[in-house]
Amino acid sequence: MNNTPKGPGLLRRYVPILSWGAAYSRQTFASDLVAALIVTIMLIPQALAYSLLVGLPPQYGLYASMAPLVLYAVFGTSRALAVGPVAMASLMTATAASQIAAAGTPEFVGAAIALAMISGLLLLVMGILRLGFLANFLSHPVISGFITAAAIQIAAGQLGPLLGIRTEGEELMHILVSLGRNLAQLNPWTAALGVIAIVFLLWARQGLRPLLLRMGLGERMGDILAKMGPAMIIVAATAAVAGLGLDEKGVKVLGAVPQGLPEIGLPPIEMGLWTKLLVPSFLICIVGYVESISVALTLAAKRRQRVDPDQELIALGMANLGAAVSSGFPVTGALSRSSVNFDAGAQTPAAGAFTAVGVAIATLFLTPWLFFLPKAVLGAIIIVAVLSLVDVGAIRRTWSYSRADFAAMAGTIGVTWVAGIEAGLLVGVGLSIFLHLYSTSRPHVAVVGQIPGTAHFRNVTRHQVVTSPEILSLRVDASLYFPNARFIEELINDAVAANPAVRHVILECPGVNTIDASALESLEAVNRRLKDGGVMLHLSEVKGPVMDRLKRSHFLQELTGKVHLTQFDAVASIQPELASATLKDRNSSSIWATGPSM
Structure with missing residues (x-):
C-alpha cells in the first residue's frame, strides 16, 4: 500500500508552516x-x-x-x-x-x-x-x-x-x-x-x-x-x-x-x-x-x-x-x-x-x-x-568502553590538531569504517549446548550445558558478508578438523540478518567439504528475509542437512533421546560461568 501523501497533504509535508500556522494563536x-x-x-x-x-x-x-x-x-x-x-x-x-x-x-x-x-x-x-x-x-x-x-x-x-x-x-x-x-x-x-x-x-x-x-x-x-x-x-x-x-x-x-x-x-x-x-x-x-x-x-x-x-x-x-x-x-x-x-x-x-x-x-x-x-x-x-x-568525559568513557571507538576518536582529535579539521574528520570517518570492517570480519561465534531442563542453547564457556561429541553447534552472532565470509569458512573447517567424532554441524543463526553472495559461496564451499568428510551441515533459526534469499539460490537443494525452526528442533532431529532427556532433567538448572552471553 502506498502511503505517500498527495495533493494538499504532500504540500504540508514539504511546507510544514501550512500545518502549524493554521492553529497559530495570539x-x-x-x-x-x-x-x-x-x-x-x-x-x-x-x-x-x-x-x-x-x-x-x-x-x-x-x-x-x-x-x-x-x-x-x-x-x-x-x-x-x-x-x-x-x-x-x-x-x-x-x-x-x-x-x-x-x-x-x-x-x-x-x-x-x-x-x-x-x-x-x-x-x-x-x-x-x-x-x-x-x-x-x-x-x-x-x-x-x-x-x-x-x-x-x-x-x-x-x-x-x-x-x-x-x-x-x-x-x-x-x-x-x-x-x-x-x-x-x-x-x-x-x-x-x-x-x-x-x-x-x-x-x-x-x-x-x-x-x-x-x-x-x-x-x-x-x-x-x-x-x-x-x-x-x-x-x-x-x-x-x-x-x-x-x-x-x-x-x-x-x-x-x-x-x-x-x-x-x-x-x-x-x-x-x-x-x-x-x-x-x-x-x-x-x-x-x-x-x-x-x-x-x-x-x-x-x-x-x-x-x-x-x-x-x-x-x-x-x-x-x-x-x-x-x-x-x-x-x-x-x-x-x-x-x-x-x-x-x-x-x-x-x-x-x-x-x-x-x-x-x-x-x-x-x-x-x-x-x-x-x-x-x-x-x-x-x-x-x-x-x-x-x-573530556566522553573521551574517558569511550576509552573505558571500547578501545576501537577510542582509536577513532583519538585519531580524529590528533589529525584535526595537526593537519586541520577536514583531514581530521575524514580520518575519523575512515578509521571508524576500517575498525567496523575489521571487527565484523572476525565476528563472535560461540559453541553452544542445551541447558538442562530447558529447550534453550547457550555458550558452553558461560553455562553448564549438555553437548554431544557427534554434534558441533555454532551460534553466529553477526550477519555473514564478504569481510567475514572466509573467517567463518576457516573457523568451521578448523573446528571439524579438531573434532574427528563430529558428524553434524549446526549453524544457529538468530543474529544473522543477511547473507551476501560472498558468504553464500563460503557456505557452499563448507557444505561441499563437510560432505566429502562425511559430515552434514544444518541451519537453525534462520530469519525470514534471509531464508527468502537462500531460496533464490541452489544452496538449499545442495544442503546435506536441513533447515530447522529452532536449535532444539535441529538437535532433536539428530539425537532425539539426548535432547528429550536433557529437556526433562530439571534437577540441573542453568549456572552462569562468567556472565551472560547474550
Whole structure:
C-alpha cells in the first residue's frame, strides 16, 4: 500500500508552516515573540563573532542571521531549533575559503558565500532523496572527538585577539607556536578586557540568575536577563573603550559596520571554484546536519513533539540557500541558542522568523553603536561558547568502553590538531569504517549446548550445558558478508578438523540478518567439504528475509542437512533421546560461568 501523501497533504509535508500556522494563536505569538527577543540579543554578538571567525567583515554574520531563519520557519519541523551561524560551520568555512584566497579579499568572500550555496543544494538533494542516513557514517565518538578538537582549536585561535597578539596558521600546533613566538606583542589593555569578559561570561552562566533573584526580580525576568550576559559585556566593553579612548592604546575595535540590509544576488558560479569547494561543502552540511538534528530531536523529545529528519535536510538546505543569496555564509542549528529558545518558551518556528526581524532592525539602526566594540570581547564570547562543547568525559568513557571507538576518536582529535579539521574528520570517518570492517570480519561465534531442563542453547564457556561429541553447534552472532565470509569458512573447517567424532554441524543463526553472495559461496564451499568428510551441515533459526534469499539460490537443494525452526528442533532431529532427556532433567538448572552471553 502506498502511503505517500498527495495533493494538499504532500504540500504540508514539504511546507510544514501550512500545518502549524493554521492553529497559530495570539498566546503562541506572545510566547514566540518573547523567545525571539531573548535569542536576538544572544544572536547579534555571536553573529558578529562568528563572522570574524570565518574571516569576513562583521556584517556578514548579521546577513547570515536573517533570510535563513525565515526560510527555516517555513520549511522546518522543529519547534525550538534556532538556525544561524555556529562555531563549527564557521571554522570549516574559514578553512575551506582560505584554500581559495586570502581572508578579506573579494575572492575569499565569494568562496564563503558559495559554500553556503553548495551546502544548501547538497542538503536539499539529500532531503528530497531521503539520504539522511549518510550522516550515520559519522559515528558518535568521531563527532564527539571532532567537536572537542575543533572547539579547542577555535578557542586557541581566539587567544590572539583576546590578548592583542597576532597569530598565524589554522592548525592548533601552528597557532600555539605563533602565539608563543609573538607573546611580546601582548597588549595589556586588550588582555585586561578579554580576561574580564571571559570571567564575567563564565560567572554569568551560573551566578547572574541567583544574583538577580536576590535583588528581588521575578523568576521570569531573572531568567531573561541571565541570558543577556554577552549583550551586557558588549555594552560595558564598548562604553569603556569609547570613554577611555582605549582604541588609541592599541585595543582593536570592530570599526564601522555598514548599515542596511544585504543585497540579494547569487554567489560566484564557476565550475572550477565549485569543484574545489564540493568536498568541504559536503563535510560542512553533514556535520551541520548531525549537530542540528541532534539538538532538534533532543528538544522535541522534551515536549513529545515530532521532528522529520528528511524534512530537516530540506529546511537546512533552504536556509543555506537563503544565506547564499543574501550574502551570508553556511548556517545550521545552534545548540546554545536552541536551548535558550526552548527555555524562553518558543512554541513554533515563527520565533526564528521574529528573531530575523530583530536582527534586521539591529542591522538597520544599531550598527553605528558597534564601532568601539573591542574584538577581544568577541573573542571571549567565542571561547566561552565553544569550550562548553569540549567533552573530556566522553573521551574517558569511550576509552573505558571500547578501545576501537577510542582509536577513532583519538585519531580524529590528533589529525584535526595537526593537519586541520577536514583531514581530521575524514580520518575519523575512515578509521571508524576500517575498525567496523575489521571487527565484523572476525565476528563472535560461540559453541553452544542445551541447558538442562530447558529447550534453550547457550555458550558452553558461560553455562553448564549438555553437548554431544557427534554434534558441533555454532551460534553466529553477526550477519555473514564478504569481510567475514572466509573467517567463518576457516573457523568451521578448523573446528571439524579438531573434532574427528563430529558428524553434524549446526549453524544457529538468530543474529544473522543477511547473507551476501560472498558468504553464500563460503557456505557452499563448507557444505561441499563437510560432505566429502562425511559430515552434514544444518541451519537453525534462520530469519525470514534471509531464508527468502537462500531460496533464490541452489544452496538449499545442495544442503546435506536441513533447515530447522529452532536449535532444539535441529538437535532433536539428530539425537532425539539426548535432547528429550536433557529437556526433562530439571534437577540441573542453568549456572552462569562468567556472565551472560547474550
